Amino acid sequence: MRTFALAALLLGLGACATPQPRGTGDLGLVVERAAGRVMLIETTGRTALGRIEGLGDLSHAAAVFSRDGRYAYVFGRDGGLTKVDLLRAKIEKRVIQAGNSIGGAISQDGRIVAVANYKPGGIRLFDARTLEPLAEVPTGSKVVGIADAPGNRFVFSLFEAGEIWIVDAADPRRPLVKKIPGIGRQPYDGFVTPDGRHYIAGLFGEDGLALVDLWNPEAGARRILDGYGRGEAPLPVYKMPHLRGWAVAGRYIFLPAVGRREVLVLDSVTWTEAARIAVHGQPVFAVAQPGGRRVWVNFAFPENGVVQVIDVPQMKVVRELHPGRAVLHMEFTPRGEQAWISSRDDGAVVVYDGASFAELARLAAESPSGIFLTSRGAMTGF
C-alpha cells in the first residue's frame, strides 16, 4: 500500500494524487536477506517507505547507487543484478548474470556496473542504464574486494590466485587488465581509499595487507602491517571481516585484525602500525563515523550482539551498544548524525543518535543484513 502511495507520488497514478517531486538524498535500502526483499528507508523521518520484492537470494547482498541517487544496483548471491528505482519503489530491470556473485561496483562516470563473481570466477561489465552486458573478464579464481577507482577503473583481488587486478574500463567493451601477482595468500576483501588513490587488500592466509598505489600501479603491491599477529596463532574465524573506504578516519585507517580481538590502526602517511585496540570480539566492520572522530565496530559470531565505539584521539573503546542479537551491519548518514544498525536475529534496524548514542528509532525487518544509503553514490570506492 505504502509502495503504491510512493509510486503515486511521482507518477500521479492515484485518482486524486498530484505528483509530489521528491529528492533521494535521504533514501536507502535495507536488505532483508532471507526474504529476497529490500526495505526502502528514509533517514529524515526515520521510517520505512515500502518494500521491494523479488530480488532472489540475498545472502551477502550489496548495493551501489547511480550518480543521480535514483537507482540502486543490488548484487545477489544467486548472480542476480537488480536495478531498483527508489522513487517508484520498484524493480526497473533484473538480470541473472552468473551462478554465484559476491558484490559489485559502479564506474566513476556512472555508466558501467561491474559484478564480481565467485563462480565462474571473474567480473562482468554491464551498461548501467540498460543492464546490457558489455564485457567479461574471466579470472579463474574467486573475485573479492571489488571497488571502483578514478579513470573508470575497477580494482579487485583473487582469493585463490593471490593477485590484485586493475581493469581499465575506459572502453567498457574492450577492458584492459593489469595484473599484480604475488600479493599474499588468500586475500578476503579489499577497498579503495576515499581519495581514490590506494587499494588495500586484507589477507586471510597470512598476517598482513597488500597496498597498491593506483597513481603508480607499475610499482606493484607492497606488504603493510606484515606479521601483525606476532607469531601467535589466530582464533578460529566464524565470519570474514569486511573492508571498505569507511575504514579511514583522518590519517588513520582502522582495520579488523583477522582471528584476533583487535582493531589495527594503520598510519596512512607512513604505512606503519600506529596502534592496536583491544575490543570485545573479532571485528567484522570497523566503520569511521563521518568526520573521523569515532569508529564503530561490530563483531563475528558468537560475540555478535555488541557494537563498540572507539574514540580516535584516545585510541580506545569509550562506549558499548546492544542493538540486538546478530548485529550484521552499520551505516552512517552522510554527515554522521545517525547510525543505522541491523540486528538479524531480533529482526530490527536500530537508529542511534551519532552524538548522544540515544536510540532514535527501531524498525521491524525480516533478518536484516546490509544497509545502503544513496550517499554512497557520490563516493569513490562505494
Place this chain on the structure above:
Amino acid sequence: MGLALAAACAAAAAGDPAPARRAELLHMVKQDCGSCHGLTMRGGLGPSLEPAALAEKDADALRFVILHGRPGTPMPPWSTFLSEAEARWIVQQLQKGLPR
C-alpha cells in the same frame, strides 16, 4: 541436578538433538554457515553444501570437517558450539536438503 545433567548429556550424545535445539541448529546452519556457503547452501567463499554436492561425500568425514575445520582454508572448527551428535544431525540435514 547432577544426575539430570548427566542424563541429558548422555541423551544428546546418543541420539538426535531435541526439537528446540534442532531449530537453533537449522538457524545457525542457514545464517552463520550461510555467511560463507550461502543462505541456500549453493556456495560462496565456501563450497556448495547442497545435497547433490554432498552425495558422494562420506558422512563421517563431513562431520569431522564441521567439528574440526579445514586447516589452510577459512573453514573454522565448530566443536566449541556443537556436539558430535549435533554435527552428525547437521550432516544428515544437509545431505537430504534443508527445509525451506
